[in-house]
Amino acid sequence: MNKAYSSVRKVLLSFFLLGVLGAIFTQVAFAAIYKYVDKNGTICIVDNLQVIPKEYKGKAEIVSGTSIKTAVIPLPENKVASTSDVTEDKKIDIASSKEKIEKAIKDFMAGRTFKVFAVVTGLVFSVVVIGKISSKLGHGMIGFILCFALTLFVLTYMFSSRFLTAGESHGKALTGILEGIPSGLSISSGYIDLDLKRRQGGYGRGGRMKIESDHAEILSGVRFGKTIGSPIAILIENKDWANWQEIMNAECGMRNAEFKGVTRPRPGHADLAGAIKYDTHDIRDILERSSARETAMRVALGAIAKKFLEKFGVRIGSYVIEIGSIHGSRFTVHGSEKKLLEIFAKAEKSPVRCPDENASKKMVALIDKTTRDGNSLGGIFELFVTGIPIGLGSHIQWDRRLDGRLSQALMSIQAIKGVEVGMGFEMSRRFGSEVMDEISYDGSRFTVHGSRFYRKTNNAGGIEGGMTNGMPIILRAAMKPIPTLRKPLGSVDIVTKKTFRATYERSDVCAVPAAGVVGEAMTALVIADAFLEKFGGDNIAEIKRNYDSYIKYISKF
Numbered sequence: 001m002n003k004a005y006s007s008v009r010k011v012l013l014s015f016f017l018l019g020v021l022g023a024i025f026t027q028v029a030f031a032a033i034y035k036y037v038d039k040n041g042t043i044c045i046v047d048n049l050q051v052i053p054k055e056y057k058g059k060a061e062i063v064s065g066t067s068i069k070t071a072v073i074p075l076p077e078n079k080v081a082s083t084s085d086v087t088e089d090k091k092i093d094i095a096s097s098k099e100k101i102e103k104a105i106k107d108f109m110a111g112r113t114f115k116v117f118a119v120v121t122g123l124v125f126s127v128v129v130i131g132k133i134s135s136k137l138g139h140g141m142i143g144f145i146l147c148f149a150l151t152l153f154v155l156t157y158m159f160s161s162r163f164l165t166a167g168e169s170h171g172k173a174l175t176g177i178l179e180g181i182p183s184g185l186s187i188s189s190g191y192i193d194l195d196l197k198r199r200q201g202g203y204g205r206g207g208r209m210k211i212e213s214d215h216a217e218i219l220s221g222v223r224f225g226k227t228i229g230s231p232i233a234i235l236i237e238n239k240d241w242a243n244w245q246e247i248m249n250a251e252c253g254m255r256n257a258e259f260k261g262v263t264r265p266r267p268g269h270a271d272l273a274g275a276i277k278y279d280t281h282d283i284r285d286i287l288e289r290s291s292a293r294e295t296a297m298r299v300a301l302g303a304i305a306k307k308f309l310e311k312f313g314v315r316i317g318s319y320v321i322e323i324g325s326i327h328g329s330r331f332t333v334h335g336s337e338k339k340l341l342e343i344f345a346k347a348e349k350s351p352v353r354c355p356d357e358n359a360s361k362k363m364v365a366l367i368d369k370t371t372r373d374g375n376s377l378g379g380i381f382e383l384f385v386t387g388i389p390i391g392l393g394s395h396i397q398w399d400r401r402l403d404g405r406l407s408q409a410l411m412s413i414q415a416i417k418g419v420e421v422g423m424g425f426e427m428s429r430r431f432g433s434e435v436m437d438e439i440s441y442d443g444s445r446f447t448v449h450g451s452r453f454y455r456k457t458n459n460a461g462g463i464e465g466g467m468t469n470g471m472p473i474i475l476r477a478a479m480k481p482i483p484t485l486r487k488p489l490g491s492v493d494i495v496t497k498k499t500f501r502a503t504y505e506r507s508d509v510c511a512v513p514a515a516g517v518v519g520e521a522m523t524a525l526v527i528a529d530a531f532l533e534k535f536g537g538d539n540i541a542e543i544k545r546n547y548d549s550y551i552k553y554i555s556k557f
Contacts, residue, residue: 035060035061036052036056036059036060036061037056037059038053038056160180160529160532160533161178161179161180161181161305161525161528161529161532162178162179162180162529163176163177163178163179163301163525164176164177165294165297165298165301167236167238167293167294167297168248168288168289168291168293169238169287169288169289169291169293169294170238170240170241170243170244170247170248170288171238171241171244171248171250171288172237172238172241172248172250173235173236173237173238173241174235174236174238174293174294174296174297175233175234175235175236175297176233176234176297176298176300176301177231177232177233177234178221178231178232178234178301178304178305179231179232180528180529180532181221181227181229181232181304181305181308181528182227182229182308182532182537182538182539182540182542182543183226183227183228183229183538183539183540184226184227184539184540184541185226185227185304185307185308185311185540186225186226186307187218187222187225187226187227187232187304187307188225189215189216189217189218191303191307192216192218192234192300192303192304193214193215193216194303195299195300195302195303195306195517195520195521196214196215196216196236196296196299196300196303197214198299198348198514198517199214199295199296199299199514199517199518200212200213200214200514201513201514202351202352202353202510202511202512202513202514203351203352203363203364203367203510203513204352204367204370204371204377204508204509204510204511204512204513205508205509205510205511205514212238212239212240213239214236214296214300215236215237216234216235216236216300216303217234217235217236217237218232218233218234219233219234219235220232220233221233229538229539232301232304234297234300234301236296236297236300238293246259247259247284248288261281261282261283261284262282262283262284262287263281263282263283263493263494263495263496264283264491264492264493264494264500264501264502265283265491265492265494265502266287266483266484266488266489266491266502267483267489267490267491267502268480268483269287269290269483269484270286270287270290271283271286271287271290272494274286274287274290275494281494281495283494290414291414292413292414292415292511292518294414295413295414295514295518295521298413298518298521298522298525299517299518299521300521301521301525302518302520302521302522302523302524302525303521303524305521305524305525305527305528306520306521306524308528308531309524309527309528309531311540311544312387312389312531312544312547313387313449314385314386314387314388314527314531315337315341315385315386315387316383316384316385316386316520316523316524316527317340317341317344317347317383317384317520318344318347318353318381318382318383318384318516318517318519318520319343319344319346319347319353319354319355319381319382319516320347320350320352320353320354320363320379320380320381320382320512320513320516321354321379321380321381321382321476322379322380322512323352323354323363323366323367323377323378323379323510323512324363324366324370324377324378324379325366326359326362326363326366327359327380328354328355328356328359328360329355329356329359333422333423333457333458333459333461333474334384334458334472334474335455335456335457335458335471335472336472337386337387337472340384340386340472341386343355344384351364351513352364352367352510352512352513353381353513353516367509367510370509370510371509373487374485374486374487375481375485375486375487375509376481376482376483376484376485376507376508376509376510377481377482377509377510377512378415378478378479378480378481378482378510378512379478379479379510379512380476380477380478380479380512381476381477381479381512381513381515381516381519382474382475382476382516383410383473383474383475383476383477383516383519383520383523384472384473384474384475385462385472385473385523385527386472387449388449388462388468388470388472388473388527389449389450389468389470389534389547389550389551389554390449390450390451390467390468390469390470390554391467391468391534391550392467392468392527392530392531392533392534393405393463393466393467393468393530394466394467395465395466395467400466401465401466401467402463402466402467402468402526402530403421403461403463403466404466405526405529405530406419406421406473406475406523406526406527407419407421407475409522409523409525409526410475410477410519410522410523412522413477413515413518413519413522415479415480415482415483415511415515416477416478416479416480416515416519417478417479417480418477418478419475419476419477419478420461420475420476420477421460421461421463421473421474421475421476422458422459422460422461422462422463422474423435423459423460423461424461424476427459435459436459436460437455437456437457437458437459437460437469437471438455438456438457439453439454439455440453440454440455440456441453441454442454449470449551449554450550450551450552450553450554450555451470451554451555451557452555452557453470454470454471455469455470455471458471458472458474461473461474461475462474473523473527475519475523477515477519479511479512479515482507482508482509482510482511484507485502488501488502489501489502490502534550535547535550
């Protein structure tokens with residue numbers, strides 16, 4: 001292990017030294033404007049010492065500061081010129097070039113490349129220091145592990161966004177922090193509230209939705225309607241807190257002596273596993289946080305990610321394709337962005353967010369019957385992402401594959417038990433020739449993401465090899481029936497160990513339409529994270545420059 005660590009350290013140190021030498025060489029080679037006179041008497045002005053012919057290098061003179069353009073001043077044949085022969089116009093050109101290079105350097109210092117260099121330099125320095133200390137102490141293996149962990153940490157958080165949520169279902173409020181959103185993005189509470197309202201809708205929701213009217217209060221990270229680059233903090237108050245203050249109070253000594261807590265775990269919930277894991281005999285400590293109420297904050301933070309992506313023509317939507325035994329139109333993986341947006345608009349008018357009108361009516365009828373029976377329903381919703389550029393995600397490591405990251409995000413939503421990408425499981429039932437998306441090219445074709453390559457089918461769901469391929473991303477998530485039932489299933493009291501019917505907490509009959517909205521939020525957060533990895537910057541204008549340059553490159557590929 002000591003040898004392995006030593007080898008890693010030497011390689012990193014070598015790269016670092018090469019980078020430093022390259023920087024020094026670049027500085028020397030490009031740090032000045034040089035003037036020389038060739039054999040024809042022509043005054044030549046260049047910004048790179050290396051392009052001056054060998055026979056003239058010894059006679060070259062430094063004229064001015066740095067420039068990014070080569071200026072060649074031809075003179076009449078056989079005329080030998082002095083410095084005074086440089087015209088005022090050319091002097092102005094040099095001054096203009098100097099201003100341009102100064103601006104370029106300033107942009108570079110503020111941009112992604114410089115940050116990469118700075119972070120990598122710091123990383124290499126830290127690795128060397130840790131290695132020296134651990135070697136001196138005779139703990140080379142510990143040094144290797146620390147260096148490896150440090151490298152992973154830096155690579156993970158260097159240019160990505162991340163978010164955290166906090167709060168209990170019946171606590172005072174939900175809170176969330178979103179980090180990594182650049183400055184200059186217009187955002188408002190009203191915009192976020194639109195998605196919060198969509199999440200509270202959908203036929204089959206429970207009585208809690210009649211109490212709550214979710215509103216996002218922006219606490220930080222936004223000033224005068226625009227993001228300022230710092231972490232964005234959001235607060236959503238729980239109106240039902242007024243009815244639960246005695247049970248959910250955070251202050252010490254406020255617990256009522258007569259209050260016994262919840263001891264009957266519900267099948268299908270986090271109750272029993274959580275109680276054992278966290279060593280509590282009051283299951284409310286578990287059920288309050290594991291509740292889907294937490295997704296309100298995910299939707300709020302996801303709305304900000306959506307707003308960011310919209311600046312680059314990326315749209316995200318969802319619709320329900322199955323509830324219980326009722327399913328919509330025949331299975332199809334859509335590749336047309338226009339068609340997907342039309343389906344989404346139609347679904348938004350349905351009480352169950354299903355674009356198939358006939359299926360929508362049957363779903364409503366099934367929910368009504370299920371409510372009368374004291375039961376619950378699950379279903380499947382489909383998600384799409386349009387306007388997405390080629391190359392988000394990566395094939396080089398398992399945790400950088402975009403389909404894996406999206407699947408994890410969707411599986412993290414309460415009650416989601418399965419995720420498909422594109423054709424998904426259906427692809428496994430067919431021959432390879434039936435499901436691969438053939439590649440075509442049209443030089444006159446232009447799309448928002450720049451590519452002239454296209455597919456007539458989209459069975460892969462817009463992702464190949466862990467990377468976006470330019471087609472719309474298509475995802476599907478399966479939600480189990482809500483486990484809280486009006487006619488509870490059998491369970492065992494964790495204190496008395498006696499058999500009881502599980503405790504009933506106020507709940508939905510069907511939340512599939514709402515789950516689709518949560519799925520949009522999680523998808524937006526992952527895509528925004530991948531987008532920032534690819535085009536990272538501290539402000540919208542900087543990211544736009546990086547994005548536009550990449551789209552231009554793709555269009556010429």
